[in-house]
Each structure stands twice: as structure tokens, then as C-alpha cells.
Amino acid sequence: MRSRRSSAGRPAGSTPGRPEDERLSFGQQLVYGTQHILTMYGGVIAPPLIVGGAAGLSGSDLALLVTAGLFISGLATILQTLGLGPFGARLPIVQGISFASVSTMVAIADEGGLQPVFGSIIVAGVIGLVLSSFFAKLVRFFPPVVTGTIITVIGLSLMPVAFTWAQGGAGAADFGSMTNIGLAALTLVVVLAISRLFQGAVSRLSVLLGIVVGTFFAALVGKADFSGVGTGRMVALPPLLHFGSPTFQIGAIISMTVVIVVIMTETTADILAIGEIVETPVDSRRVANGLRADMLSTTVAPLFGSFPASAFAQNVGLVALTRIKSRYVVATGGGILVLLGLLPVIGRIVAAIPFPVLGGAGIVLFGTVAASGIRTLSRVEFGEGLNLVIVATALGVGMIPIAAPTFWDAFPDWFAVIMHSGISAAAVVAVVLNLLFNHVRAGRRPGASVVAAAPDERGNPVQH
Numbered sequence: 001m002r003s004r005r006s007s008a009g010r011p012a013g014s015t016p017g018r019p020e021d022e023r024l025s026f027g028q029q030l031v032y033g034t035q036h037i038l039t040m041y042g043g044v045i046a047p048p049l050i051v052g053g054a055a056g057l058s059g060s061d062l063a064l065l066v067t068a069g070l071f072i073s074g075l076a077t078i079l080q081t082l083g084l085g086p087f088g089a090r091l092p093i094v095q096g097i098s099f100a101s102v103s104t105m106v107a108i109a110d111e112g113g114l115q116p117v118f119g120s121i122i123v124a125g126v127i128g129l130v131l132s133s134f135f136a137k138l139v140r141f142f143p144p145v146v147t148g149t150i151i152t153v154i155g156l157s158l159m160p161v162a163f164t165w166a167q168g169g170a171g172a173a174d175f176g177s178m179t180n181i182g183l184a185a186l187t188l189v190v191v192l193a194i195s196r197l198f199q200g201a202v203s204r205l206s207v208l209l210g211i212v213v214g215t216f217f218a219a220l221v222g223k224a225d226f227s228g229v230g231t232g233r234m235v236a237l238p239p240l241l242h243f244g245s246p247t248f249q250i251g252a253i254i255s256m257t258v259v260i261v262v263i264m265t266e267t268t269a270d271i272l273a274i275g276e277i278v279e280t281p282v283d284s285r286r287v288a289n290g291l292r293a294d295m296l297s298t299t300v301a302p303l304f305g306s307f308p309a310s311a312f313a314q315n316v317g318l319v320a321l322t323r324i325k326s327r328y329v330v331a332t333g334g335g336i337l338v339l340l341g342l343l344p345v346i347g348r349i350v351a352a353i354p355f356p357v358l359g360g361a362g363i364v365l366f367g368t369v370a371a372s373g374i375r376t377l378s379r380v381e382f383g384e385g386l387n388l389v390i391v392a393t394a395l396g397v398g399m400i401p402i403a404a405p406t407f408w409d410a411f412p413d414w415f416a417v418i419m420h421s422g423i424s425a426a427a428v429v430a431v432v433l434n435l436l437f438n439h440v441r442a443g444r445r446p447g448a449s450v451v452a453a454a455p456d457e458r459g460n461p462v463q464h
Contacts, residue, residue, distance in 0.1 A: 098310035215353050266427075
């Protein structure tokens with residue numbers, strides 16, 4: 001007699017204690033894990049290329065930076081998902097090279113090359129590791145009005161990345177061409193069609209299948225070049241200290257420490273977001289474990305020639321879209337990243353996926369993150385309007401880096417670093433306003449908000 005199986009592919013009778021502890025078959029974990037990697041691959045390779053270019057590296061050294069980034073991202077993802085003692089949130093979180101650190105690393109590299117960059121990351125990573133437990137205690141100041149706002153801003157902040165990819169990627173000679181946008185649109189349509197017409201496993205693979213179909217059509221029109229796949233080394237272990245011993249400069253360390261605080265804020269937001277999506281409890285201890293894994297990976301990364309690691313928000317969107325909550329799926333994806341770091345030939349195959357194809361898939365993924373935030377906000381009691389003011393203000397401040405990228409340029413560097421990240425800016429504003437409006441009782445009185453609550457059926461304001 002055939003055993004009944006659930007829609008996720010496990011035996012119908014098995015019910016793991018927590019959603020994230022569900023185990024799928026190896027084949028399913030491999031396929032869904034690959035989908036996670038394809039989703040974030042472009043984001044992993046971009047920071048090494050940008051920083052390496054600023055440091056004036058050769059093509060071969062740039063390739064080493066990329067390989068090291070994949071390798072460290074894989075190890076960090078495995079640590080975050082499977083855990084080791086007090087390290088790792090044990091949630092389906094993909095770790096990758098942080099975009100938040102790029103501008104600071106470029107500024108340091110312009111002055112002294114990569115050695116002071118690596119030195120500042122090591123020191124700042126150790127500081128972050130020490131602060132992890134204290135930082136995690138702030139979780140109680142992240143109720144739904146705060147987490148919902150942050151999750152929404154995460155999704156909205158990622159949308160420009162998807163649009164840039166859809167146009168061909170920054171610096172593309174044919175940036176914004178109809179061909180690029182057409183490929184992105186085709187990928188988007190395929191993802192939507194599969195999501196609508198199919199159910200179960202096929203529907204959950206909509207992003208991966210959309211990328212495959214989009215890449216196939218890109219190859220037909222000459223927009224996908226696989227000719228370089230066979231060139232270069234087939235197997236390569238990232239060498240230790242290839243770029244020389246790290247150097248330690250006070251100014252670089254201070255700047256990088258500020259960046260690390262931003263990264264910790266974003267990772268905290270992502271951990272809370274994935275907890276909401278997976279529907280599993282996330283307390284301060286679990287956040288601290290996740291931050292420790294984040295900071296340990298960041299501290300070790302420079303030894304292999306890589307940069308700070310952080311949780312990848314786009315993969316939070318993929319979990320929300322596919323409803324595959326198993327951390328073992330993401331751990332399998334981490335294993336794939338390690339393999340990509342050891343086998344550059346496989347990395348070259350994945351790197352051949354055109355940016356417009358990734359952009360088409362990214363519109364759905366990043367939009368899903370924002371929608372998840374809106375769903376969280378739907379549980380908020382807006383009552384007298386105080387929470388409405390919190391959401392409105394935090395969303396507005398979080399959108400400043402997108403709407404006006406130079407808005408904070410005249411401010412002190414430490415302040416600008418924090419506010420140039422819409423995610424960390426929204427988090428700071430939402431937390432502070434939540435404290436002032438919902439925790440500080442002095443001066444509070446009914447109906448004091450400048451935003452009135454919804455009127456009753458007679459048109460009179462509702463009093464609470």
C-alpha cells in the first residue's frame with residue numbers, strides 16, 4: 001500500500017515539532033536549495049567585483065574574491081541554519097556578502113588597498129561578536145508595528161535592485177534596452193503562470209523554472225554567453241591571506257564598526273521576518289545565536305579574502321513565496337555555495353544567467369517580502385492612530401535612500417552610513433517612536449494623536 005504524502009513531500013503522518021525542522025527528501029532539498037542560490041547569486045558576486053575593482057585588482061584576483069565570497073557565504077549559511085552550540089539561529093536563512101559594507105570598503109580600498117579593509121573587518125567582527133547578546137535583548141522592542149514596518153521596507157528597498165537587473169545590470173552597454181526588459185518580463189510571466197496553473201511542488205519551483213526558461217530564451221536571442229564556462233581552473237580552494245596580512249587603521253576600524261552595527265540591525269530584522277513567515281517563536285536568545293553566527297562568519301571571512309556576511313533579505317521573500325520552511329533546504333543551498341566556491345567551473349555556469357532574467361524573478365521575490373510586512377501590519381491595533389504615525393514616519397524615512405540617494409551626504413559619516421540603509425534607518429525610527437509612543441506614558445492622553453482613528457458610522461472619531 002502506498003503511503004500518503006503531504007504536499008511538501010514528507011509522509012503524511014510525520015509532523016515535526018517546529019516548521020523549520022521539517023525534513024524533505026534529498027532530491028527536494030537539492031532542488032529547493034538550488035532555487036535559493038540562484039536567487040541570491042548575483043548579490044553575492046556583486047560586492048567582490050565592486051570592491052576589487054576599486055582596489056585595482058587583476059582579473060585573476062577578482063575571480064579569487066568572488067570564489068572566496070561564495071565559499072564563505074556557504075559556510076556561513078550552513079552555520080546559521082544547522083547551528084553549532086551558541087552559533088546559528090537554526091532558521092532557513094541564507095547568508096551572503098553584505099551590500100551594506102560596500103561603500104565603506106570602497107572608501108578604505110581607495111586609500112590603502114584591501115589589507116586595511118580586511119583588518120577593519122576582523123576587528124569590527126570581533127566587536128560585533130561581543131555585542132551580540134546585548135544587541136539581541138532589543139528584540140522586545142520589536143513588536144508587530146516595528147517588525148511589519150521593517151519587513152515592508154526590506155522588500156521596497158530591494159525593488160531598485162530588481163529593476164536594475166531587469167534593465168541589464170549596472171554598467172551594461174545595452175542598459176534599459178527593450179530586449180533586456182522583455183527578458184525580465186518573460187521571466188516574470190513564466191513565474192506567475194506556473195504559480196497560477198500548478199500546485200504543490202511545481203508551484204513552489206516557479207522561480208527556479210522561470211529562471212531556467214528565461215535563460216533558455218536569453219540564449220536564443222544571444223543574451224546568455226556560456227563560452228567562458230570551460231576556461232580557467234576546474235577546482236580551486238580559496239587560499240589563505242592571498243592578498244597579504246591584514247593591517248589595522250583606527251579610522252577604517254571605526255567606520256567598519258558602524259557598518260557592523262548596521263549589518264546586525266538588518267540581520268536582526270531578517271531573523272524576525274523569517275520567524276514571522278515560518279510562524280515559529282523567535283526570542284532574544286535565538287536572535288543572539290543568529291547574530292553570533294553572522295559575526296563569526298564576518299570575522300573569519302578576511303582570512304579567505306572575503307567580506308562581511310549578513311542575512312539575505314531576498315531569500316526571506318523566497319521562503320514566503322514558496323512556503324518551504326525547512327532550514328535543511330537552505331543548509332543544502334549553503335552546501336551548494338561551498339561547492340561553487342571550490343569548483344569555479346560550476347560558478348561560471350551560474351554566473352552566465354543574465355541579469356534581466358534575475359530581475360524578472362526578483363520583482364516577485366522582493367515584492368513578496370513587502371507583502372509579508374503588510375500582512376504583519378494587518379495584526380497591529382491602530383486605535384488612536386499612534387501606531388499609524390509610527391508606521392507612516394518609519395516608512396517615509398526608510399524610503400529616503402531610494403527616493404533621494406544623496407539626502408544624507410552632508411551629514412557626519414557615521415550618521416550617513418546608518419541612514420543610507422533604508423532598512424536600518426526604518427528600524428531606528430520605528431523602534432524609537434514605538435518607545436516614545438507606546439512605552440513612555442508621560443504626557444499620554446486619549447485622542448492625542450495627530451492622526452485620528454477611523455470614525456464610527458455617524459462620522460464621529462472613535463474614542464478608546
